[in-house]
Amino acid sequence: MGKLGEMGEVGQRRLIKSHEDLVIYQMAFEAAMQVFQLTKSFPVEERYSLTDQMRRSSRSVCANMAEAWRKRRYQAAFIAKLNDCEAESAETQVWLKFAVKCRYLEPEQAKALYSTYNQILSGLVQLIKNPKTWLL
Template identity: 70%
Template structure:
């Protein structure tokens, strides 16, 4: 992997996938019932967006291996949390099963990419 081609976290395929999926969740969650506004809707939006925000923070902490990995671990936790909210949305019948499967599967891809970065931090950290 040629990390020189990555100028920012926004160049990472994993960031693009997480961002696009968070936006899809935002659009789909607009149809959730109003009584879920501060529960499921808010939690699902927050955790999906947090994956992206933590990845941006991790990118800026690449000078410090432990800090980089810690932020990626936060991303991983937020992605897994989002999967739980997706399951609740399907069980509550706010998302149909196919929408839920697609979103859940996308977060499996995000998690796979994050775990790869966590397990191989030396190719990402800044060596001075």
């Protein structure tokens, strides 16, 4: 539960008022910002391909999480948007692998971000498995 953001420092339940209060959202946002910073150094010929794809998919995780949060009235819609988050997270991981193979990213940089996306995916799976906790 702590990964999702509902436990406070002393084990007290923290009130989650918006998607931005979820630790998983905060992780995804920070990861997207890291992707943005790292892709600034990619070659200009990658601007409309790898750079754009990595930025788009990483940001989409956050955007879809915000949409999922607003669709909590309907379990199927909530889960569908969380599934979109999963897909975008996995897509970002694929782009990270391409960036390493193309030698645009150091393997250690990519490994750290890849690991963050694994944590995000794990949190998303937990949300999907327990949607009733979050429904309105």
